[in-house]
Amino acid sequence: MLVVAFLITFFFSVVAMLASYSPIAGAIGVFVATVSFMAIWMKFPLVFSGNSIFSPKYVKGLQDTVLIQSAQLKGALASLENAIVKVCGSFHDIARKARDTISDPSGKKGGLDLQTIINEGRETLEDLLNRIQEKSNLSLKTLARMEGIQVAMKEIVHITDEVEAIAENTKLLALNARIEATRMGEQGKGFTVISDEITVLAKQCTETGVRIRELAQKLNYDWSNAFEELQGLASSEMDQAQRSQRDVHQALSLLTQAYGDLQNAVESANYRSQSLSQDISQAVMALQFQDIVNQRVIHVIEALEDIGQDMNSYLKGKNTLGEDPEERFERLAKPYTMASERQALARQLGVTNVVQNEKPTQYQSQSSHQAPVATTESGLGDNVELF
Amino acid sequence: MSKTVLIVDDSTSMRQMVSMTLKEAGFIVLEGGNGQEGLNKLAGGTKVQLIVSDLNMPVMDGITFIKHVRQKPEYKFIPILMLTTESQEGKKQEGKAAGATGWIVKPFDPQQLLKVIAKVLP
Numbered sequence: 001m002l003v004v005a006f007l008i009t010f011f012f013s014v015v016a017m018l019a020s021y022s023p024i025a026g027a028i029g030v031f032v033a034t035v036s037f038m039a040i041w042m043k044f045p046l047v048f049s050g051n052s053i054f055s056p057k058y059v060k061g062l063q064d065t066v067l068i069q070s071a072q073l074k075g076a077l078a079s080l081e082n083a084i085v086k087v088c089g090s091f092h093d094i095a096r097k098a099r100d101t102i103s104d105p106s107g108k109k110g111g112l113d114l115q116t117i118i119n120e121g122r123e124t125l126e127d128l129l130n131r132i133q134e135k136s137n138l139s140l141k142t143l144a145r146m147e148g149i150q151v152a153m154k155e156i157v158h159i160t161d162e163v164e165a166i167a168e169n170t171k172l173l174a175l176n177a178r179i180e181a182t183r184m185g186e187q188g189k190g191f192t193v194i195s196d197e198i199t200v201l202a203k204q205c206t207e208t209g210v211r212i213r214e215l216a217q218k219l220n221y222d223w224s225n226a227f228e229e230l231q232g233l234a235s236s237e238m239d240q241a242q243r244s245q246r247d248v249h250q251a252l253s254l255l256t257q258a259y260g261d262l263q264n265a266v267e268s269a270n271y272r273s274q275s276l277s278q279d280i281s282q283a284v285m286a287l288q289f290q291d292i293v294n295q296r297v298i299h300v301i302e303a304l305e306d307i308g309q310d311m312n313s314y315l316k317g318k319n320t321l322g323e324d325p326e327e328r329f330e331r332l333a334k335p336y337t338m339a340s341e342r343q344a345l346a347r348q349l350g351v352t353n354v355v356q357n358e359k360p361t362q363y364q365s366q367s368s369h370q371a372p373v374a375t376t377e378s379g380l381g382d383n384v385e386l387f
Numbered sequence: 388m389s390k391t392v393l394i395v396d397d398s399t400s401m402r403q404m405v406s407m408t409l410k411e412a413g414f415i416v417l418e419g420g421n422g423q424e425g426l427n428k429l430a431g432g433t434k435v436q437l438i439v440s441d442l443n444m445p446v447m448d449g450i451t452f453i454k455h456v457r458q459k460p461e462y463k464f465i466p467i468l469m470l471t472t473e474s475q476e477g478k479k480q481e482g483k484a485a486g487a488t489g490w491i492v493k494p495f496d497p498q499q500l501l502k503v504i505a506k507v508l509p
Contacts, residue, residue, distance in 0.1 A: 288495070291398045294398065338474070339475065380502055384489065385479065
């Protein structure tokens, strides 16, 4: 039973100490293992005498158990490595998808960014509005000219009145000339003919004046209608242009605001992407614990196999437990790469003098997986050394 | 033109972490599971501009691998970074003597690794 207790406590204490995740448990394990080891050592002659509970058959059974446990640990390491490979791949996929998501709404399209498109649209619409405004102004100028035409037409009517008045006076003059010609008798006959002709001309003049007046009145009527229609149209165009201008400015303002919001969203997403990238870097770093644990567990497996070999030696009648601690340290620590591992083994074997100058790295000696702080002059981190 | 990096590590997960970090940074990556596989990759014809190697590997360890690489005239001066859990000064000196350019103790920060590479690559 004592041997079983030793093996179990030795195994777990080695795991606890090598992993360095629980110094207290490790220390307790060291204590129990040491006590067990001493107890075994003291009872060594009895235990290894061959006629006790530690029979060759029993040792063979223990050896098989150790080898089976070693194989199971190797299987567990392989499963853990596969899982880490998948997790690591997933992290990189997440980072890539995050970057792809951000690059889509960045406002770039065929070499033109959205702000350029908005600015060009604004310029085009403002140009169109200016043209509509110019057209409205032209209509107003036309209206002003038409008002001038109306004044001219009133003048024509006024002149027509004068022409009619002149024609009436001419008729009166022709009548008086005829009266005078009649009074003169035979001598005034020639004047009578002239006065008649003047009367006819005056009548024609009056008729022409009437026709001009009628025509001027009709023109004035048509002009008034056209003027009103044109005035209404110009006013409507002006209102519409101003309304369109307001609408376009409002729409462009909204578009600019939307673009600003989009820009902010993209900047925010970029910031989140960078943050995500840093988180993933931290995660990738933390995942490397698997490689460290892997190495530690492999060394535990090697220790277990070493126990198996000791048992094998015992079964063959050899005693390897009498090996010098420093020799044992050299043999077991040969594949070790971490200072914390060597120190744990040295403590276990009581040969701490061989590793007293070694310092474990910050990450390897802590239970938390914090990134190493860049403290070197090169700014590359205290775990980097360039030769 | 993208530069080619050879990663030599017996841990699949470590190779993947380094490989993905470098691929995202635009490098072309070759991988080997130990020193011998690394040498086979170099003999494959693809010119490599940087090597990142683990130390403790089966078949052929990192130090032996570096010594073999440095014997090849075309790889006499390329940067070789050791990426290992080993922090013992004696081992570092051994690596330096074998021809390593730098020593990074695991775990590494991906961004930190890229900074180191930027510093050692010509």
